[in-house]
Amino acid sequence: NPPRRRPAEPGEFTPDSWRAYLLELFAGEPAADLIRASSEVLGPWNTRDLRRVPVWHGERIVLTGDAAHAVAPSSGQGASMALEDAVVLGHSLRENRDVPAALAAYAAARRPRVEKVVVQGRRSSSSKVLGPVRAALRDATLPAIMRLLHRNGDPQAWIFEHRLPGA
Incomplete structure (x- = not known):
């Protein structure tokens, strides 16, 4: 489900037109071979952010995940x-x-x-x-930015090195 600038409209794609869209999008990439080899290609589907849920629990019930x-x-x-x-x-x-x-x-x-x-x-x-120009700029500068960020350790360590209480 690749990112798109606008959500897919119901009925906008048939399974064959979605496959064709993906093959064009991933032309020359290994993903195109996977798409061709797949008996069924699902999508598109739109993803949306869930707004902040203000209350996660009641007296005897709780939301998780x-x-x-x-x-x-x-x-x-x-x-x-x-x-x-x-x-x-x-x-x-x-x-x-x-x-x-x-x-x-x-x-x-x-x-x-x-x-x-x-x-x-x-x-x-x-x-x-991103548009093609911004994507090209990102791809050209990202290696240097990552080297700078990693000089002081992994900037995403807070995600992966998190420890839970009682675990």
Whole structure:
């Protein structure tokens, strides 16, 4: 499901026209071979950001994963965030015998990290829908920028080196 400047309209593509669109888009790339070899090509589908969910829990019910905080597919963190939620929820329930207090502790523990990842994912998604000139500039400058950023360590270490309480 490649990024597009505008959402796909219902009925805009047939399976054959979507395949043709993808083959043109990925001409000369290994992805084109995969598309040709696929018996069925699904899509397009539109992705949208879920606005901030202000309340994640009630007295005896709680939201986790995408229900509480859907992250952009480009963040690559959806499943990870759901697993982290499960661990933190379990820890909160173990530490708090009062269920409403445990659910509140879970939400308070998770919200800062989740919201930071959601913002990062949104930023990452928006950079994937660039025009040809901006994409060429990004591709030309990115190696030098990454070398500069990595001089002081991995700028995304906060995502990958996160440790959960009680884990």
